[in-house]
Amino acid sequence: MIPAIKSKLPDVGTTIFTVMSALAAKHDAINLGQGFPDFPMNQELIALVDEAMKKDFNQYVPMQGYLPLRESIAQKVSFLYNSSLNPDTQITITPGGTYAIYTALTTALQPGDEVIAFEPAYDSYIPNIEVNGAIPVLINLDFPDYKIDWDKVRQKISPKTKMIMLNSPNNPTGSVLSEHDINELRSIVKDSNIFILSDEVYEHLVFDNIAHQSILRYPDLMERSFVCFSFGKVYNCTGWKLGYCISSPALMAEFRKVHQFNCFSCHSPSQVALSAFLKNKDSYLSLAAFMQKKRDYFADRLKQTRFTPLVSHGSYFQCFKYDRISYENDKDFSIRITKEYGVACIPVSAFYKSGTDNKVVRFCFCKKEETLEEAANRLLKL
Ligand SMILES: Cc1ncc(COP(=O)(O)O)c(C=O)c1O
Secondary structure (H helix, E strand, O other): OOOOOOOOOOOOOOOHHHHHHHHHHHOOOEEOOOOOOOOOOOHHHHHHHHHHHHOOOOOOOOOOOOHHHHHHHHHHHHHHHOOOOOHHHHEEEEOOHHHHHHHHHHHHOOOOOEEEEEEOOOOOHHHHHHHOOOEEEEEEOEOOOOEOOHHHHHHHOOOOEEEEEEEOOOOOOOOOOOHHHHHHHHHHHOOOOOEEEEEOOOOOOEOOOOOOOOHHHOHHHHOOEEEEEEHHHHOOOHHHOOEEEEEOHHHHHHHHHHHOOOOOOOOHHHHHHHHHHOOOHHHHHOHHHHHHHHHHHHHHHHOOOOOEEOOOOEOOEEEEEOOOOOOOOHHHHHHHHHHHHOEEOEEHHHHOOOOOOOOEEEEEOOOOHHHHHHHHHHHOOO
């Protein structure tokens, strides 16, 4: 007899992302569902990885990550956010941003702890909280601008609140935190034992001349935070699954205890390559303008349809309401347009545990202009 597993995630099934990508492939649809670029990454960075491999950087690097890369990250953070980090004690290289988030949650949470998270939320957050035996306390971002109502946050704080999770720019909505949000957060966590997890994987994808409100700018918040990043999002190589976490020395020491018995150390040649490439400021400073052009191009083409755009100030994504097109629920609508019109998107209800349906779908615009143009041409028929 095969022993039965008592599931740690009994509510988790096949996600809509898998469903929509499979549907897109089956119907030869343009996949604006999943968030990945369909254009080549930087060739110079590829050459640097190649060079690192040929120079035989092919064995384990230290558990914390290749030191020159951690030093380059510290220099970058000092330049961008005027924050001074110790690469020995405050930065750990991880296999992607999702892993950094999971590890931070596993480090900080005990069974029964409450974690405040905002919905719509990136799909790993809630399972990552629950697998640690903790309780997600969910707050809807205000529709339609997807801002945080801090009074709702105050109401949800309890003696069990262990952490607040933030994501700016936000996936799926493209909303970003303002200085006002940071001040509200500050007033809430001051004199508390609450940790912060800040998912900043889209730090270089903030548009409209808005400054990214990184937690790294604020030493009082930083000391209680795990701040998570992804090289995949910065260098158009989501398949690399390489990122890092930044925290205060005390928290990072605990983070590393969990990390060292899970992944231990990440892909060496990529770290060697990135340690050099990160010094090229233009490689990350140019990203926002490049991607904003794509957002604007796609939104401009969709003006000729009955989709209603919602504001996106960042990320790979823009959400659109379709209530002038159909009364269907967002899942049925997304499946139908994939099958009948050949463009896949993601229904935003998939980012809510309770499936809140505001008749909104998410399109990913980090695609070649010809991909966006063809998708828009197909959607024009709706
Ligand atoms: C909000 C958010 N956080 C984290 C990640 C994951 O980053 P990585 O691919 O480096 O694990 C993503 C990827 O889609 C994301 O959208």
